[in-house]
Amino acid sequence: MAVPTEAAVRESGRYRPPAVTGLVDLLDHQVRSRPRARALVAGADRVELSYRALAALADDVAQRLAATGLHRGDAVALLCANTAEFVVGLLGAARAGLVVAPVDPALPASQLAARLDALGAQAILVGHPSAEGTAGLPAWPLRVDLSRAGTATVSLDTGARVTREVRSAAQELSRQDAVVLFTAGTTDRAKMVPLTHGNLAASVRNICTTYELGPGDATVAVMPFFHGHGLLAALLSSLASGGCVLLPARGRFSARTFWDDVRAVAATWFTAVPTIHEILLDRSAQDYPGARAAPLKFVRSCSAPLNPATQRALERTFGAPLLSAYGITEATHQVTSEPLPQHGLLKHGTVGRATGVRLRVVDGAGRPCPVGTEGEVWVQGPTVTRGYLANPAEMAGSYGEGWFRTGDLGTLDEDGYLFLTGRIKNLINRGGEKISPEHVEDILAGCPGVVEAAVFAVPDSVYGQRVGAAVVVRDGENLGPEQILHYCRHRLSAFEVPGSLEVVGSLPHTAKGGLDRRAVEAAYVR
CATH class of the missing domain: 3.40.50.12780 (ANL, N-terminal domain)
Known part of the structure; x- marks a missing residue:
């Protein structure tokens, strides 16, 4: 269109x-x-x-x-x-x-x-x-x-x-x-x-x-x-x-x-x-x-x-x-x-x-x-x-x-408004299912108490790749990984829910202020 x-x-x-x-x-x-x-x-x-x-x-x-x-x-x-x-x-x-x-x-x-x-x-x-x-x-x-x-x-x-x-x-x-x-x-x-x-x-x-x-x-x-x-x-x-x-x-x-x-x-x-x-x-x-x-x-x-x-x-x-x-x-x-x-x-x-x-x-x-x-x-x-x-x-x-x-x-949409859903090069391939990390990040960021999230592909011997996440929680919030994953399970398809999630103090950013995905992968993909 x-x-x-x-x-x-x-x-x-x-x-x-x-x-x-x-x-x-x-x-x-x-x-x-x-x-x-x-x-x-x-x-x-x-x-x-x-x-x-x-x-x-x-x-x-x-x-x-x-x-x-x-x-x-x-x-x-x-x-x-x-x-x-x-x-x-x-x-x-x-x-x-x-x-x-x-x-x-x-x-x-x-x-x-x-x-x-x-x-x-x-x-x-x-x-x-x-x-x-x-x-x-x-x-x-x-x-x-x-x-x-x-x-x-x-x-x-x-x-x-x-x-x-x-x-x-x-x-x-x-x-x-x-x-x-x-x-x-x-x-x-x-x-x-x-x-x-x-x-x-x-x-x-x-x-x-x-x-x-x-x-x-x-x-x-x-x-x-x-x-x-x-x-x-x-x-x-x-x-x-x-x-x-x-x-x-x-x-x-x-x-x-x-x-x-x-x-x-x-x-x-x-x-x-x-x-x-x-x-x-x-x-x-x-x-x-x-x-x-x-x-x-x-x-x-x-x-x-x-x-x-x-x-x-x-x-x-x-x-x-x-x-x-x-x-x-x-x-x-x-x-x-x-x-x-x-x-x-x-x-x-x-x-x-x-x-x-x-x-x-x-x-x-x-x-x-x-x-x-x-x-x-x-x-x-x-x-x-x-x-x-x-x-x-x-x-x-x-x-x-x-x-x-x-x-x-x-x-x-019918009015010509653009909805961005991700980057082709960022897609995670979990057993043939294509997952947009940006979409999962958007859901994670909507969880009360979450400030920012980074989602990335983690190598998996069965599916090829699985979803990993690193999440920053607002100061003073008592919010752990399982509570955040529980929030996700009600809002994401089962294959999109992160298989591993880590709460971190901060995430790396580029000079423009965007998420530095290469630095995220270097720090959290294991």
């Missing part, structure tokens, strides 16, 4: 998405029409930076980069937390015509070197003082100094000159490319996804249209900018629409200061992964300011499944609708979202409807599945990227005839 985009319908109403064509002109309308409006609120001192000042800093960086001998279309890495340095470095490099590869500053030096060597980056903009290793490339320290008096300056030391050699995956880049994101997916080797300026512009317009973002909106940057969730949904969509982004102290999310940040910037929304939502919910009795909090228009959840019971609890606590979305790097982040309440039904348990793309759920032969029938989710549209750099095998398996084959399993 294919679902048409709702963009045409939404754009015919009062809301108009920002008219941007990529990173280069992302700020232009705001600089012309609202130059003194807040673009960023940065750091522990929460210093405000206007659109005009932000654009001036980006232009300064662009001029300095243009004098280094780099050519348009060359790749540079950006090693920063969620700081003013990241934003200025990203926009400045884009204005210089360079392709920016944001990388996690917490990566071990060996992994950083491997990624940047595979990309063929020419240099690294370093805005993170604790970042280790430079992968043997010219490392250019980037610093933004902000004062409460309203002055803002940038320094970029390009003393270590570049010896330009276009090699590795960088040979496949062009002037149309804006960003390269690294995504590990379910493989050990990180894949490199090139996003064009057109991909980014289409994604920003879709996100802004879905949530009707505008100059009156503000958010707190929770998710890291080196992945699509934080980069597209929080940062670029806010700046394109004229909103304001608060960058927390040290460029990192802190549950302890989060609600103070929300109040400081008068945030109207924020987006995060379920793990962070769970943390905020668990700490709400001591941290949430209640009536003193800034009124939120909505809260967004993406990058991992959100348990419907948690979703309802968050809505009751924070007094705002919580909208689940589905995003993938290969489609420049957002694919679907629950709509704002005034624009459609909220169907908790789904990830909403297509936003600016077409969806198909297909069977093993690539034929569209009937309503309610599980199959693989395929995506097509202007946000879908052209493929992976220097990885023809993954390209052949994932891209074809304009569609991206996500590897995610799901169903579509």
